[in-house]
Amino acid sequence: MANIKLTFPSSPSSSTSMQTLLPLRAGFYGAPLLSSSPSSGHLLVPGHSSGKRYKLFVCTASSTEQPVIIGLAADSGCGKSTFMRRLTSVFGGAATPPKGGNPDSNTLISDTTTVICLDDYHSLDRNGRKRENVTALDPRANNFDLMCEQVKAIKEGRPIEKPIYNHVTGLLDPPETILPPKIFVIEGLHPMFDARVRELLDFSIYLDISDEVKFAWKIQRDMAERGHSLESIKASIAARKPDFDAYIDPQKQHADVVIQVLPTRLIPDDNEGKILRVRMIMKEGIPNFKPVYLFDEGSTISWIPCGRKLTCSYPGIQFSYGPDVYYDNEVSVLEMDGQFDKLDELIYVESHLSNLSTKFYGEITQQMLKHADFPGSNNGTGFFQTVVGLKIRDVYEALRAEEAATPLKSAKA
Ligand SMILES: Nc1ncnc2c1ncn2[C@@H]1O[C@H](COP(=O)(O)OP(=O)(O)OP(=O)(O)O)[C@@H](O)[C@H]1O
Numbered sequence: 395m396a397n398i399k400l401t402f403p404s405s406p407s408s409s410t411s412m413q414t415l416l417p418l419r420a421g422f423y424g425a426p427l428l429s430s431s432p433s434s435g436h437l438l439v440p441g442h443s444s445g446k447r448y449k450l451f452v453c454t455a456s457s458t459e460q461p462v463i464i465g466l467a468a469d470s471g472c473g474k475s476t477f478m479r480r481l482t483s484v485f486g487g488a489a490t491p492p493k494g495g496n497p498d499s500n501t502l503i504s505d506t507t508t509v510i511c512l513d514d515y516h517s518l519d520r521n522g523r524k525r526e527n528v529t530a531l532d533p534r535a536n537n538f539d540l541m542c543e544q545v546k547a548i549k550e551g552r553p554i555e556k557p558i559y560n561h562v563t564g565l566l567d568p569p570e571t572i573l574p575p576k577i578f579v580i581e582g583l584h585p586m587f588d589a590r591v592r593e594l595l596d597f598s599i600y601l602d603i604s605d606e607v608k609f610a611w612k613i614q615r616d617m618a619e620r621g622h623s624l625e626s627i628k629a630s631i632a633a634r635k636p637d638f639d640a641y642i643d644p645q646k647q648h649a650d651v652v653i654q655v656l657p658t659r660l661i662p663d664d665n666e667g668k669i670l671r672v673r674m675i676m677k678e679g680i681p682n683f684k685p686v687y688l689f690d691e692g693s694t695i696s697w698i699p700c701g702r703k704l705t706c707s708y709p710g711i712q713f714s715y716g717p718d719v720y721y722d723n724e725v726s727v728l729e730m731d732g733q734f735d736k737l738d739e740l741i742y743v744e745s746h747l748s749n750l751s752t753k754f755y756g757e758i759t760q761q762m763l764k765h766a767d768f769p770g771s772n773n774g775t776g777f778f779q780t781v782v783g784l785k786i787r788d789v790y791e792a793l794r795a796e797e798a799a800t801p802l803k804s805a806k807a
């Protein structure tokens with residue numbers, strides 16, 4: 395059987411560089427790599443007697459990089475998309491659906507990051523769920539074997555043919571090809587449900603939106619923007635609740651960071667859900683992750699910022715910080731209740747926090763100002779989501795550095 399030499403442009407653009415080809419990625423097509431030469435631009439693979447064609451692809455990730463896998467769990471309509479937009483912005487570049495692909499794809503791709511939505515692993519489409527009388531939250535409506543197999547493949551640097559759940563038609567569409575990126579985010583209902591998938595995550599986040607706030611957000615979006623009636627929104631939340639409690643909510647015990655969103659305590663009996671108390675619950679002892687702290691690490695602190703330095707109208711703003719225990723795990727909790735009026739004054743708060751993982755003074759404030767129009771930019775939801783974005787950058791850089799320090803290990807992995 396003759397070997398095949400695949401030749402590349404001699405001066406490849408940065409996005410099609412030979413150096414971006416991974417041995418493992420070539421192997422995916424049944425073509426184990428015999429040799430490669432970035433300088434002369436070739437890749438040698440064995441010929442195939444069956445006449446099967448090799449499908450050639452080029453990835454934008456660097457050859458020795460193993461993708462970092464991030465899990466983001468939350469119920470539908472709880473701010474996952476907003477969080478993802480903040481995250482991809484930290485790494486630079488906008489995230490867009492795969493070019494030339496299915497217009498109803500749920501995937502978002504930016505220079506460094508690919509975000510897939512786990513709804514794509516629904517094994518039952520809308521009709522199937524109706525027939526079987528199960529919700530999309532029920533594990534029986536989802537294919538965890540395939541999810542596990544494909545997340546593992548990406549982690550090992552191999553592309554996948556991922557199904558697409560079409561939210562417009564309620565049907566399962568033909569699959570799309572996903573190439574291993576530098577950062578692979580799996581977002582949706584169940585990223586931490588299956589222990590095998592959980593094991594593959596390098597970092598995990600759970601967006602924990604209280605029922606009151608979820609209701610307020612649903613009304614805002616589904617009633618104001620999508621024309622749903624109040625009764626139908628209430629009915630949809632009630633119908634999901636038992637499965638949400640059984641299958642989605644328990645995942646928060648596994649998350650490295652939980653962003654909990656609650657009604658404010660600054661206004662007695664507030665039920666508008668506009669002013670929020672947001673808590674960032676950060677697990678201690680997670681590799682490459684240092685919890686943020688206020689003033690003094692490990693102390694219990696309550697802080698009402700000076701009104702002359704941080705303008706905030708009624709009901710004001712209050713921070714607290716301290717150690718706690720969450721599902722038997724030691725955690726640090728940073729809390730912000732209330733909202734700020736002038737986004738640029740956030741620098742005052744930023745300068746009082748430590749372990750923020752910023753690269754320069756004021757980076758968080760700059761990020762927040764960049765996306766002032768995103769929901770939650772004047773309160774703790776946007777603030778803490780931005781902090782977690784920087785923490786993910788930290789995890790990514792630390793894993794890259796570890797890989798660089800042990801090149802043999804990463805080549806063999
Ligand atoms: N931090 C926030 N503050 C106020 N409202 C918010 C916030 N985050 C999200 N929302 C509201 O919730 C809606 C849904 O947000 P987003 O699209 O980010 O959620 P999602 O989890 O991706 O939703 P889905 O899974 O249904 O696509 C927004 O349109 C907005 O109305």
Ligand SMILES: O=C(CO)[C@H](O)[C@H](O)COP(=O)(O)O
Nearest residue numbers: 470513520530561562564583
């Ligand atoms: O919980 C959800 C996650 O986004 C959706 O309700 C689920 O994916 C089903 O989608 P649809 O309502 O479009 O059939």
